[in-house]
Amino acid sequence: MRVHIIGTGLLGASLGQALSAQNYRVSLEDTSPTAQQLAADLGAGELSRPGDPDIVVVATPPDVAAQVIATALRKYPNATVTDVASIKTRLLESVRAMVTRDELDRYIGCHPMAGREKSGAIAARPDLFTARPWVICSDEDTPADRLGEVVAMAEATGASVTHLDPRIHDAAVAKVSHVPQVIASLVASQLRHAPLEEVALAGQGLRDVTRIAASDPRLWTQILAGNAEEVRGVLTELRSELDEVITALDLGPGSTGVLARAIALGNEGYDRIPGKHGQAPTKYAVVTVLIPDTPGTLARLFKDIGDLGINVEDFRMDHAPGRRLGIVDVSVVPAAQQELEIGLSSKGWQIPESAIEKEGNA
Amino acid sequence: MRVHIIGTGLLGASLGQALSAQNYRVSLEDTSPTAQQLAADLGAGELSRPGDPDIVVVATPPDVAAQVIATALRKYPNATVTDVASIKTRLLESVRAMVTRDELDRYIGCHPMAGREKSGAIAARPDLFTARPWVICSDEDTPADRLGEVVAMAEATGASVTHLDPRIHDAAVAKVSHVPQVIASLVASQLRHAPLEEVALAGQGLRDVTRIAASDPRLWTQILAGNAEEVRGVLTELRSELDEVITALDLGPGSTGVLARAIALGNEGYDRIPGKHGQAPTKYAVVTVLIPDTPGTLARLFKDIGDLGINVEDFRMDHAPGRRLGIVDVSVVPAAQQELEIGLSSKGWQIPESAIEKEGNA
Numbered sequence: 001m002r003v004h005i006i007g008t009g010l011l012g013a014s015l016g017q018a019l020s021a022q023n024y025r026v027s028l029e030d031t032s033p034t035a036q037q038l039a040a041d042l043g044a045g046e047l048s049r050p051g052d053p054d055i056v057v058v059a060t061p062p063d064v065a066a067q068v069i070a071t072a073l074r075k076y077p078n079a080t081v082t083d084v085a086s087i088k089t090r091l092l093e094s095v096r097a098m099v100t101r102d103e104l105d106r107y108i109g110c111h112p113m114a115g116r117e118k119s120g121a122i123a124a125r126p127d128l129f130t131a132r133p134w135v136i137c138s139d140e141d142t143p144a145d146r147l148g149e150v151v152a153m154a155e156a157t158g159a160s161v162t163h164l165d166p167r168i169h170d171a172a173v174a175k176v177s178h179v180p181q182v183i184a185s186l187v188a189s190q191l192r193h194a195p196l197e198e199v200a201l202a203g204q205g206l207r208d209v210t211r212i213a214a215s216d217p218r219l220w221t222q223i224l225a226g227n228a229e230e231v232r233g234v235l236t237e238l239r240s241e242l243d244e245v246i247t248a249l250d251l252g253p254g255s256t257g258v259l260a261r262a263i264a265l266g267n268e269g270y271d272r273i274p275g276k277h278g279q280a281p282t283k284y285a286v287v288t289v290l291i292p293d294t295p296g297t298l299a300r301l302f303k304d305i306g307d308l309g310i311n312v313e314d315f316r317m318d319h320a321p322g323r324r325l326g327i328v329d330v331s332v333v334p335a336a337q338q339e340l341e342i343g344l345s346s347k348g349w350q351i352p353e354s355a356i357e358k359e360g361n362a
Numbered sequence: 363m364r365v366h367i368i369g370t371g372l373l374g375a376s377l378g379q380a381l382s383a384q385n386y387r388v389s390l391e392d393t394s395p396t397a398q399q400l401a402a403d404l405g406a407g408e409l410s411r412p413g414d415p416d417i418v419v420v421a422t423p424p425d426v427a428a429q430v431i432a433t434a435l436r437k438y439p440n441a442t443v444t445d446v447a448s449i450k451t452r453l454l455e456s457v458r459a460m461v462t463r464d465e466l467d468r469y470i471g472c473h474p475m476a477g478r479e480k481s482g483a484i485a486a487r488p489d490l491f492t493a494r495p496w497v498i499c500s501d502e503d504t505p506a507d508r509l510g511e512v513v514a515m516a517e518a519t520g521a522s523v524t525h526l527d528p529r530i531h532d533a534a535v536a537k538v539s540h541v542p543q544v545i546a547s548l549v550a551s552q553l554r555h556a557p558l559e560e561v562a563l564a565g566q567g568l569r570d571v572t573r574i575a576a577s578d579p580r581l582w583t584q585i586l587a588g589n590a591e592e593v594r595g596v597l598t599e600l601r602s603e604l605d606e607v608i609t610a611l612d613l614g615p616g617s618t619g620v621l622a623r624a625i626a627l628g629n630e631g632y633d634r635i636p637g638k639h640g641q642a643p644t645k646y647a648v649v650t651v652l653i654p655d656t657p658g659t660l661a662r663l664f665k666d667i668g669d670l671g672i673n674v675e676d677f678r679m680d681h682a683p684g685r686r687l688g689i690v691d692v693s694v695v696p697a698a699q700q701e702l703e704i705g706l707s708s709k710g711w712q713i714p715e716s717a718i719e720k721e722g723n724a
Binding site: 127135162171176179185196199202205207209221232241242266267269271274290293294295297309314315350 | 545547548553558559563570580582591604608615623628631634650689
């Protein structure tokens with residue numbers, strides 16, 4: 001298969017690297033000769049004329065994607081044209097306004113849900129899409145053979161393919177990606193002028209809530225602007241619940257029911273987030289181990305767990321303020337918890353009493 | 363030292379277990395005979411009359427703490443009386459209103475910043491306070507010997523002691539603990555009615571932002587109500603920034619600067635969060651390893667890292683939707699990155715190109 005990639009930033013260059021490794025013949029194109037050359041030098045593909053490509057992937061910034069897609073549909077009359085933009089509805093409307101019905105049938109919008117806080121070809125990596133969702137927005141007019149080509153290309157990168165309507169995709173990413181980003185940034189923003197003695201009390205809870213607040217403003221400005229309606233809808237709903245909480249805090253005694261409800265509704269929403277591997281949410285047994293923070297200690301811990309033949313479902317290292325200690329929470333299926341606790345204790349590891357839950361930071 | 367603990371819930375019982383293991387003589391008291399007996403059975407202390415305790419620790423729910431502290435100051439005229447409530451200013455004012463000046467000098471407010479999403483003596487563990495901040499709110503009138511007793515007791519639990527003014531403490535926990543809890547709950551709340559096909563797109567970013575949304579509504583209602591003013595102040599500031607974002611999304615083109623600014627201010631606040639062990643923030647080198655999700659694989663990975671003599675500063679396992687794969691990000695000091703990458707590659711581990719940064723979820 002011959003794939004022509006237009007736009008050699010992080011996503012375009014990473015896709016080129018991934019497909020080149022899977023015997024796809026990849027050609028590259030970018031408005032910046034430098035970016036184009038860098039991507040080629042990094043193994044993303046060739047700079048030769050694409051000739052008659054089977055697939056054209058538009059990996060430009062979202063704000064110019066529609067025009068580039070329309071041009072590509074015209075320039076490569078036999079190619080299936082797809083893209084990697086993280087918003088789909090507005091883009092599809094723009095493309096539809098610029099092309100013929102036949103051309104539109106050759107366009108299949110995609111959103112590989114992979115990214116980094118670093119951008120550009122220099123940050124490209126062939127496994128960027130591995131095990132990430134790759135959303136494909138086709139419709140009943142999409143020819144089966146063209147859809148098959150795009151699915152095959154997505155799967156060649158190691159991504160896991162999901163088919164969604166553009167509107168459902170945009171509503172979904174607003175809730176699971178765009179709004180969490182805005183809110184994490186706003187929470188972190190409140191720490192801007194906090195004295196060090198105050199931020200010194202930060203626990204794992206704050207670290208988790210604000211981790212993605214380190215994201216790139218330029219990238220996110222385009223994403224948020226491109227999905228403005230959906231994001232605004234969710235943020236407005238969130239704000240009305242925030243207003244209730246602020247009012248309740250203002251009124252004091254008698255309105256604590258509102259506070260309890262806010263936390264309880266959060267429990268409810270939290271329980272809807274799928275567990276790992278896209279499975280239904282699972283309550284794992286968490287075994288906590290206290291370890292000295294020295295080279296090789298984690299190695300010994302995980303070797304001991306491995307020797308017990310137990311599979312670690314998830315793990316977290318909590319940060320230990322003021323001392324060189326690590327608190328490791330190891331998640332395993334409940335059935336394996338007792339064996340793990342007894343096994344590790346017998347090997348001299350410090351384990352508290354059994355408990356099937358997660359750590360809080362109250 | 364003789365310590366009398368009033369209130370044998372999670373914190374009281376855990377404290378009793380920790381101190382009993384450090385040769386403190388601990389006596390227990392709770393309004394519930396059952397809770398009291400359970401704590402004693404779990405090794406938190408004795409049910410005998412305390413006689414003339416050196417320290418009385420009030421570990422009741424915050425809403426009754428003031429009255430219990432005042433009563434204890436009167437009942438035990440030689441004891442230093444302290445507490446574990448997570449809010450300090452309002453509590454101190456209530457106590458001051460109920461006791462004499464001499465009695466007030468024997469009261470030293472504390473907040474051990476440890477907790478779980480589970481409550482009650484049944485969830486108690488002797489290492490609950492290990493490596494967690496233990497805030498002590500003393501003032502110039504606090505006798506040095508009494509302050510020394512409380513510091514010694516806190517350190518005996520393995521906690522790391524911090525001295526703060528009550529108002530600074532309350533302002534700090536509002537920013538680093540209470541507001542993040544409210545916001546995480548509100549973000550999770552937006553997922554309540556999201557179809558499964560939408561939440562199926564959830565990535566690590568959403569999981570991190572909402573992890574603490576699983577917290578206990580009863581506990582948090584008391585905490586939020588007890589620090590209402592500080593929490594309302596921060597939430598109101600956050601809401602005004604949220605309003606700006608919503609307005610910008612409404613206006614569309616031309617107002618994207620507001621969106622970029624919101625994310626940039628989040629970067630700024632994020633950078634103020636201290637790294638592990640309470641040190642200044644450190645940028646670690648992140649080495650990403652792709653592993654099959656089978657028993658013993660993590661063990662082999664960390665054994666290989668240990669064999670290289672490299673200390674793991676932090677690690678994260680990303681969830682792989684739709685396939686049995688794990689993506690492990692191992693954080694090490696930048697100086698050790700290359701050695702780790704070369705070392706792991708030579709042992710057959712799948713490593714992408716070098717990159718000093720964190721994963722995003724754009």
